[in-house]
Amino acid sequence: MSGSRAMQAEVAVIGAGPAGCAAAIGLARGGCRVLLLDRAATARESVCGEFLGPAAVAALGRLGLDPGRLGAVPLRQARIGRGGREAGFALPFPAWALPRRVLDGALREAAAAAGVVLHTGLAVQGARPAGAGWAVQLPRGAVAARQVVLASGKHALRGHPRDGARQGWLGLKLHLEGGAAGEAVTLLPFAGGYAGLQPRPGGGATLCAALPGRAAGAAMAWAGDPWVRDPWVRDPWVRDPWAFLARVAAGSALGARLLAGARPAWERPLAIAGLPYGFRAAPVGPAGLYRVGDQAAVIPSFTGEGIGLALQSGLAAAAAILAGEAATEFQTRWQARIAGPMRWAGLGAWALRRAPGGLVAAARLAPAARLLARRTRLAAGG
Ligand SMILES: Cc1cc2nc3c(=O)[nH]c(=O)nc-3n(C[C@H](O)[C@H](O)[C@H](O)COP(=O)(O)OP(=O)(O)OC[C@H]3O[C@@H](n4cnc5c(N)ncnc54)[C@H](O)[C@@H]3O)c2cc1C
Structure with a gap:
């Protein structure tokens, strides 16, 4: 799209990664007029290990997507090696490997099929409260929306820094x-x-x-x-x-x-x-702005749970908006739901950095390794 814009939507979703697409699809299915904006013209590779765990698979199922049908490779085992030591164990849940270009492309298609209006190749410049809603600034023109879902991933949107995030x-x-x-x-x-x-x-x-x-x-x-x-x-x-x-x-x-x-x-x-691994957004923020995916929290990547959290938070935000739940309440509930996985992931990331040999030794005890693999996962429901 080009030229000046004066568009309107009930909800504007900034970012068409897993979190933004899930939110947009959930909202469109609930009858909302949704505008989904992304600066990338097409889905592309991103820095991601491409592991899909159970939370991701469950959310994709709710969105009508099946990793196997998208060509994903099933993963059955986890292994770890440091120096001459190594250990392996059977994964305690089904998991898949799927390129991000394929996953994000399928999500964009599902969003369009659900009735979401998708504008790509447009970097959002900022978003500010205006009247009873929001004005989302585009390179030329603006979008008026009642609510905004902020799903811009690792990148902060101008005017909405991630307070307390350590850029490490x-x-x-x-x-x-x-x-x-x-x-x-x-x-x-x-x-x-x-x-x-x-x-x-x-x-x-x-x-x-x-x-x-x-x-x-x-x-x-x-x-x-x-x-x-x-x-x-x-x-x-x-x-x-x-x-x-x-x-x-x-x-x-x-x-x-x-x-x-x-x-x-x-x-x-x-x-x-x-x-900013370990970042968790403060529950209190401006009214009508719902943070999802990496904008809500950044889990250390060895867990392979970031996509699951992104998809599940997008779906949860859509449900909250449709139910009339305030952003602060949604954010408080979401942060409570992810507290356990974030804590365990922090512990695992610390061990990987400071005592990787010890982690290999622990992984030799398969029940301990499977416990850590489960504890870093989002629980079903909620
Ligand atoms: C090294 C590494 C390995 C990882 N490995 C895994 C793994 O194996 N499995 C796993 O589940 N997770 C993994 N993750 C985490 C996972 O990649 C993220 O948690 C997940 O992509 C977050 O999804 P999101 O939708 O919040 O953000 P993103 O996927 O980053 O999507 C954000 C979207 O917003 C768009 N955008 C940004 N700014 C703007 C703007 N101003 N205007 C318009 N559009 C904008 C971007 O173009 C992008 O499409 C890994 C992360 C890292 C860094």
Whole structure:
């Protein structure tokens, strides 16, 4: 779309990732006139390990989407390796691996089919209260809406910072040809962070890594590079896909074995900086603004629960708006619901960073590993 705009909607949803699409579909099915806005013209790859756990699968089911039909690979096992030690256990729930481009594309299509008006290729500039509702600012013109769902993911919208978010981590993602990912999700702590390895539909694998503050801080600023969504990644090994592979493989015998035959499918890893792991939005905010997905909370990524939280929070926000629940009440309920998984995920992320060998030892006790895998999940219902 281009040209000046003076559009109207009952609800404007900012961001067509999993959280925004789920909210928009839920609202449209409830009879709302919904406008869904995204700056990306089409669904694309994003820095994400692409693991779908039970909360994601349940939410997708409610949205009429089946990971198997979308071509996802079933995952049956979890593994972890550090140095010469390794452990593996059967996942205590069904899980899948599905490329984000495919998932986000299917969600956008489902939104359009539900009657959502989708405007893409438009970066929202801000949103402010106006009269009894909101004015959402576009590059040219504005949208008037009664309520706003803020689903812009890792990026804060101007005027709506994520107070208290610590901008610590750097995320990297690389698609691989070859490699031996198997039907498993594999956690590979290495010097400078941790990585997750998963199979891709049709062969190959996805390697996704998270680097905490200091390592990320040493690795910044590549302004103007289209591969990097944030312009501050500089460290050569972060830019070079072979060096990234070698760095992860050097962290464990398991990593070296699984990555032995792998080749980068991209000329560079995709990167995103400033990830505020552990962030939880304060329940109190402006009336009529519902934060969902990573705008409501950012769970450490080793859990593979971010997409599940995004989809479930979108559906929950839609139900709240349709029921006339105030944003503050919705936000309070949502934060209470995710408190347990966020706490356990924080503990797991700490162990991955500070005592990865201990985590491998714990994973050898399969019941303990399965307990952590369950505790970092969102409970059904609510
Ligand atoms: C390294 C890493 C690995 C991860 N691995 C996994 C995993 O394996 N499994 C899992 O479940 N989760 C994983 N996650 C987390 C998961 O990716 C996120 O939690 C999830 O994508 C959040 O969904 P969302 O809809 O809130 O945001 P996003 O998916 O980020 O979507 C936000 C959307 O908003 C749009 N947008 C942003 N700003 C604007 C604007 N101003 N105007 C218009 N549009 C805008 C963007 O283009 C985007 O489409 C991982 C995260 C990281 C960093």
